[in-house]
Each structure stands twice: as C-alpha cells, then as structure tokens.
Amino acid sequence: FPVTITATQIPGIANYLAQQWSPVSTVPMFSPTELSDEKNFFQALRKRIQFLMDNHFDFLIQLLYRLDIPENNLKSSIKTNGPENAAATITSAIIQREFLRNQTRNANNTDLWSFE
Numbered sequence: 001f002p003v004t005i006t007a008t009q010i011p012g013i014a015n016y017l018a019q020q021w022s023p024v025s026t027v028p029m030f031s032p033t034e035l036s037d038e039k040n041f042f043q044a045l046r047k048r049i050q051f052l053m054d055n056h057f058d059f060l061i062q063l064l065y066r067l068d069i070p071e072n073n074l075k076s077s078i079k080t081n082g083p084e085n086a087a088a089t090i091t092s093a094i095i096q097r098e099f100l101r102n103q104t105r106n107a108n109n110t111d112l113w114s115f116e
Contacts, residue, residue, distance in 0.1 A: 014041065
C-alpha cells in the first residue's frame, strides 16, 4: 500500500465510505472482521469496488469524483497495473486519499472520523 492506515482509522474510513455509497443500497456494509486490520479492510473494500464496477459503474465514477480521486493519476495507475487489477488500484487510491484527508484534518485539529 502506498500509505499505512491504523486499525483505529479503519472504522472511520469505512463509515465515511458507507455514507458516500448509501444511494446504492445493494452495497453491503462492512463486517467487524473486515474492519479488523488493513489487509482485511483492503480486500473488503476491493470487493465492493469490483461490485460497483460490475453493477453501478456510473455511480462509481461519481463516487470517485466526490472522494476527490485525481482522474489522470487513476487512469495512469490502472494502465500501469493492468485493467484486470483496476478494483485493487481504485481501492488503493481511495485509501490513500482518505489517509491524506485525515492527515490534513489532523493538522488542522479537526476530527475526520467523527460524524457527530
């Protein structure tokens, strides 16, 4: 992974992403096991991204735009890693973006993972 997220960050990222894709009610929520560590979370998120690619591609594009994933960087990464690995590439880009968003918020003393 280009960045390392901690076990304490995973639930916040998962909740944020679940809120973003709530319009597509067929995307399953994350289980506690899927949130247990970075590897499980990556695989769970990759499966959901693949589901969106297969069933709701237009929504996935909107989601990536809302998450502020740079289109040119993503296209380049998919080309480099191969289209067969697109879901994993997109998953890495999302995790990296959420990590950077968290770093920025922490630098400004706000809590990204609190949705109260």
